[in-house]
Every structure is written in structure tokens, then in C-alpha cells.
Amino acid sequence: MESYSRRWFLGVGATTLISAAGLTACGSGSGSGGSGSGSGTITAMVYGDDAVKIQVKAAERFNASAAARRTGGKVKLEKVPASDYPAKLRTAMGSPNAPDVFFNWGGGSIKAYKEANQLVDLTDVIESDPVLKDGFLPSVLDSGALDGRRYGIPMRGMQPVILFYNKTIFDEHKLQPPTTWDQLLDINAKLKKANITPFALGGADTWTELMWLEYLVDRIGGPEVFERIKNGDASGWGDPAVLKAAETVKQLIDDGAFGKGFSSVSYNNGGAPAVFARGKAAMHLMGSWEYSTQLGKFPDFAKKHLGWCAFPRYEGGSGDIRNVVGNPTNYWSVNARTSNRDAAIAFLKDCASEEYAKDLIDNGDIPTTSNAAKLLDASPNPEFARFQYEMVQQAPAFTLSWDQAVDPSWQSPMLTEINKLFVGKSSPAQFVSALKGLK
């Protein structure tokens, strides 16, 4: 009896443990269609947010097209909920059920796949095909490249980070969108007096906090500061601009600029956009997809009350107010193990089509295709479309989001340190010294 019970408890301990680790892995790997099955169908794994309807339409269009009949392939989309996407993609790519085509952020986000020889090098495909070669803005094609080779086809809109504001609240309190940091602080004080949270912030998702540091470091020290960090030089975090940016953020937090509960608010589950749309907060620093998110969830707010401006200049800082941070766009990449490479590439070509660009425009996105400029007037909000297009076109520097740009091994510790800074678990000085210690 004694040994029986002991073994049993051992089993309980071990089984629960392993199911935590094992089931996560098993669960993530299932669901994608077999790339090695030899049948013509190809699976495309995509980030499942509001904008995914554009890829749904593209897949339908492709499946009915002559190209699909010629290559004998049909596309099946696999939509993955936002916050799980990177982990699910990684597990799937390491399994026999890998997708044929997958959504990514270019740069650091596909480095590991490239090193494992899992990507189709699209450089020659693009060069030899005028539809692809002339179809996209060259700078955007380059942003998805690694060591000068291209692995991705742009498939979503431009995603610069923009300071959104509630026009109605601004009018009521006779405020103008800020162009300098001092003006921003002034607006902050006035809004707080009126009992309105100045800025919505979905602090439960650290990447929303990251945007504040990205812009502040750029405005204070210029794009060169992060350029050095991105290339793997951890001592770059010691640049005075990083400390200054962290101190500036700290002042805003202590001042209550994000409200009290910001670290419990999530962006991914719609909390922060709702706070902003319902007038509880007056401004929201967010990627340009905020417009399509609001158009989907609070159309009335998006159409009547949503305003936008560039992130303000910082007095005494060396960064240009026209500099932009964010994601140039997202990309489709092709798995080297795909069973139907021709169909995969034919499907990617649809992204350069006018129909695809129009779908993006209808969704409030700005395509990165060469034909985008002439389509802007057809946008549901041509004013926002032109603002965004010109913002990116005229930007002296476009800094890729830090979490996508740095080596993947830095990503998680970097985000943890940023979160600790925002919730007050570490001081700006501790923040800098922790980041300098990244290996």
C-alpha cells in the first residue's frame, strides 16, 4: 500500500507537469494542413485580427482564378488569434504540419527561419517578374530583407505609429494637437483637470508601452541611437537619449497621464480602443491599424471624432519630427518545404494586384504598392489616407518596431524591462543598466 500511494502521487505530480508543457506544444502544432501531402492545397497561416478579411478575399479570388487551375493549388487560410501568433507559427514550423505560406513582420521575426533554411529566397523570383518587381515600393520590399536577400512579399498596409486624438474632446476644451513636447504636457495638465485620462494605453500588452519609448528615443537622440542597438551592440542602450526617454516616460506615468489602471488594460482584447472610443481617454499613441480597428468596432467614432497627428518634437532633441517608427508593413513568406511552390508564389502575386490594393484601401489601410497614390481618394477617409501615405513617403527615417527589429533572444527580456519601467518596478537608471546587460 505504501509504495502504491507513493507512486500514485509521483504520477499525479509528473502528469500535471508534463501536461502543462506537452499539451501546449501539441495544441499549437495541430490544425495546419500538411505541406508534404502532395495534394495541391496550400495552407497560409495569418494573423487573425480585423484586417484578415482582405486575405480571406484574396484567397477566394485566387482559388477561382486561372492561376489556381494552372498550378493545381487552392489556398486554405488558417487564422491565428493575435497574441498567440508568433508562438504558434514557431511550433508549426518545427513540426511536419508547417504552413506553406505565412504572415510575418520581416527582419528579426524571420531570422530564425532563414537560419534553419526554411524560407524560399524570393530575390530572383521578384527580380524576374515585373508584376512583383515594379509592384511595390522598393523601400518596403527592402525592409523585409535579410542580408540583402528578399524573403517576403508585402501583404498589408503601412503601419506607422501615429498620435490619435479625439477631435470632439479637443474642441470642447479648446485644445490643438501638440507639435512640441511642452504643448503635450500642457494638454495633459488641462485634460486631467477636466477629469479625462489624457492617453489611452493598453499596458497589459507591453508592445503598446514600447511605442512611447521608440518615439521618445528617436525625438531625443535621433534614429542612430536605436540603429546601433539593433545591430547587436548592447552598450547602445547606455546612450543618454535612452535614459532621458525613460525619465520622460516615468514623469508622464507618475503624473497620471495614462490613468491609474493602464497596466491592467489590454489592446489585444479591445480594452484600450474602447477606452479611447468611449471618450474616457483623449489620445492614443498607436499603429495606423487603430483606424481600421475603430472602423470595425466603433464606426461612428472612427468617422466623426477620430483625429491624428505626428508625434511631437522634443525641445533640444536631435530627432526630426518627420521621423516615423512602426512597421513598414507585414509580409508573406514561403516555406522552403512547400509541396506546391508555384501555387504559393502565384498566390503572393495577387498582393500586387489592383483588387488587393483596393480591398486594403476600403479597410482604411494604405497599400505599399506602387499604384497606391492614385487609389488614395477612394479610401473611406481620404484625408487620413493621404496623411499616412505622405508621412511614410517623406520620413527621413523609418525605424522598425524594436521588438521586431532586435534579435529574437533580446525581445522577451527587453519587453519585460519596459514593462517593469512602466509599472514602477524599476527606475529609469535600473532600466538602462538592465538593458545594457543583455547578451
Add this chain to the structure above:
Amino acid sequence: MSSTVTPVTKEGPVTKDGPRRNGSGTGVRAGRPHTAWILPGVLFFAFFAVVPMVLAFCLSFTQWNGLGDPVPVGLANWRKLIDDPRLTQSLTVTVLLTVVSWAFQTVVSLLLGVWAAGRQRNRAILSAIFFVPFLLSSTAIALLFYALLDPNFGLIQGDTLGTTSGAFLAIVFVGGWQFIPFHTLLYQGGARQIPDVLYQAAAIDGAGRYRQFFSITLPQLRNTATMSSVLMIVGSLTYFETVLILTQGGPGTDTAILPYLMYEAGFRSYDFGYASAVATFLVVAATALSLLLVRLTGFGAMRSTREGM
């Protein structure tokens, strides 16, 4: 379980178990069943527990990002584990969570269980309602509480999950809400087994309700309490979904318990070698702890609570 029944039948009160045993047993050939009977259990355990455990142990000596083949790196992951300041913090949080959860769940489920063992009006209906949370999945429960705790639109507004104590207590509470029904059931069953004669004798001796509870009910529930506690403690060590959904280990790293640390190393940083080292450590720690508990409480000997009756 027939082996446990055999010795007990010699005692008086259990004779009513006789017919049931004959129904389930194989008639004349009472005693141990054939060894082949353990095969399904052993195979299941080997495939879903032993094999992954061994694989994780092997993986802890490699570097692997989930793609391609793991590269052997010797003891590098284990050295990193010992030097990792987050491990110390994680251990502290894990132990704290285990102790506080145990205290909270034991007190509440003991009281509820003893109450539910009685014959009051409405008892059956209320007990059924109390049991509902246990039927929901942990993920559903965590998502539900995440919505309830939303600082702007939730039922309990305020920065609950943004403060260290708030986040910690939220995890303890949500875990309790889910598992208390199960432990209540254990205590209810245990309390039902206490012979009425003990209470009748105590009543004659003039013992009040509180005296009866502390002098009869509690000592009689000794074995139930041990089993429930071991399940709670081992369960708390492997607690995961609630932390992932409610706090993501935050604020900062203040609720990053060991299983979350393992998840983060594996599925955020794609450092599966290091994650396996954390997992192996967790297996060893949890096994050691449950063996220790069994030894300390004398549960292995399983002394009857009815000795001398």
C-alpha cells in the same frame, strides 16, 4: 482498490459494504487482480509522462529554438539556471502562492464540506451550485475574471492586476474559486463517513457544536485533509493558465511562477533547452515535495481514523 477493502471488512461498521464488493469482485477469487490489469495505466503514464519527461531532461543539455536539430551544449542551461536571478524570485513567488492558496482553499473547503455533509434544507441544491465552477475549464474561468477585473469596464474597477498584491491575490482567488468545489466534495465525503455514535456520545458528555467540530470532526478528517492538501500543493506548483491569462507574469515579473518562467523561456524566447532545464527542475522539486509531504503526514501508512472503535 480491492486490497484496501479486504482488511477493513474485518471491522464491524463496514459489513454493509459486503454486497457491493461481491458485485464488483470476481466471486471466489478475491484478492489481487491479474498484473495485466495495470497495463493500460502504465502505458498511458509512460507515453504521456515518462517519455516527455525523459525527452525534456535530454533537451535541457541542448540548445534548440524549435527549428532544425538541437545542439548539445553540456551544462550551459543548468549553469544559467543557477545564476538566473529570476529563478530565485520565481521560486519565492511559487512557494508563496502555494502556501497562501493552500491556506485559503483548505479553510473554505473544510467549512463548506462539513456544512454540506449535514442534512439541512436546500443543502443539495446549494451544493450543486457550488460545484459548477469546477466544471468550467481554467482558461474560461481566467478569461471570465479578466473581464470582471477590467479597470474601465469590469465589475471590480481599479488597477487590481496592475499592483503586485492585487495580481497575486487575484490569482489566489481565481484558483480557489475553481478548485474549492472539488476539495469541498472530498471533505463532504470525509465528514459523511464519521460515525454518528461519536457525536451522540459527545452530546451526552455535554460537548457543544464547536467542541464537537474541533474534537471529533477535525481529527476524523485527518486523512482527507492530507490527501486534499497534497493535491492542492502539487496543483499550485503547476498552476499556469490563470497566470498566463490574468497577469502574464506581471506586473513586471512579480507573479512569474516557475511554470510561467518555463513557458516564457520556451514559447516567448524560443529557448527550449533552457525551458527544459526549468521544467526538469520543476519535476524534481514537485516530486520531492510530494514525497516529503507523504512521509511527514504518515499518509503512506494510512492509519485508520477508527482505531480503537
